[in-house]
Amino acid sequence: MKRSDEPVYWLLFGAGGVVAAVLLPVLILITGILVPLGILNADTLSYEKMHALATSWLGAPILLAVIALPIYHAMHRVYHGLHDLGIHPTKFLHYLLYGFAFLVSVAALTLLIQIH
Amino acid sequence: MDISQSKRKPYVRQVKKSWWLRNSFYTGYMLREGTCLFVGAYTVILLCGLLRLSQGPEAFAGWLHALHSPLAILFHLVALVACLFHAKTWFSLAPKAVRLFKGAELMPEKPIIMAQYIGLAAVSVIVLLIAILA
Numbered sequence: 001m002k003r004s005d006e007p008v009y010w011l012l013f014g015a016g017g018v019v020a021a022v023l024l025p026v027l028i029l030i031t032g033i034l035v036p037l038g039i040l041n042a043d044t045l046s047y048e049k050m051h052a053l054a055t056s057w058l059g060a061p062i063l064l065a066v067i068a069l070p071i072y073h074a075m076h077r078v079y080h081g082l083h084d085l086g087i088h089p090t091k092f093l094h095y096l097l098y099g100f101a102f103l104v105s106v107a108a109l110t111l112l113i114q115i116h
Numbered sequence: 117m118d119i120s121q122s123k124r125k126p127y128v129r130q131v132k133k134s135w136w137l138r139n140s141f142y143t144g145y146m147l148r149e150g151t152c153l154f155v156g157a158y159t160v161i162l163l164c165g166l167l168r169l170s171q172g173p174e175a176f177a178g179w180l181h182a183l184h185s186p187l188a189i190l191f192h193l194v195a196l197v198a199c200l201f202h203a204k205t206w207f208s209l210a211p212k213a214v215r216l217f218k219g220a221e222l223m224p225e226k227p228i229i230m231a232q233y234i235g236l237a238a239v240s241v242i243v244l245l246i247a248i249l250a
Contacts, residue, residue: 020155021203026240030247032192036184044247047173067159074156081149086133115170
């Protein structure tokens with residue numbers, strides 16, 4: 001029998017859960033609420049600052065983690081949540097949802113490598 | 117496990133799609149699971165920002181401008197609430213998922229849960245300070 005690949009997804013799900021719980025609230029607050037409402041200066045998310053963040057050795061892995069891990073977390077929950085709604089797991093659904101998470105992660109990694 | 121190889125034909129009891137609305141515990145569970153939609157959507161928004169960032173200052177300004185629409189702000193407000201609700205359930209789940217022992221005694225849940233809230237507060241303050249001061 002083939003070994004289950006579930007532990008890999010569970011690990012990504014768990015790591016994504018931690019990032020979603022600890023880091024995403026403050027990021028959503030800054031990028032989605034405080035800056036758009038003008039409570040924080042628009043300069044907070046200026047091109048220069050964000051570019052410096054995305055090209056730095058510390059910033060790039062953080063950005064990758066903040067995008068790649070929560071998307072695995074979300075797709076894992078959608079996959080199992082659909083089951084709770086009567087849409088039962090199939091190979092197709094598995095490839096579709098985890099494939100999407102994989103695509104988002106690879107896109108983030110590629111962009112971070114490309115950016116100068 | 118590959119279920120397509122199995123010859124089993126288990127009986128699956130039919131369940132109404134609204135089963136989780138009849139019991140508040142199950143409703144909370146489904147709401148918690150539902151928060152992942154906002155988490156997923158936000159990562160896609162961040163990815164769009166990264167794509168626009170890689171395309172230059174003008175493209176990135178367009179992404180920033182899009183965040184100013186009332187609909188975007190409303191989405192982020194709901195996403196923030198969803199994320200905090202997810203955090204609350206995640207923190208209370210942690211001591212059940214990872215059982216820590218102190219000697220032969222199981223560590224009490226309360227301090228572990230509190231420590232995580234302190235972690236959330238500390239990380240939030242640090243990120244906010246970096247955003248304001250950097």
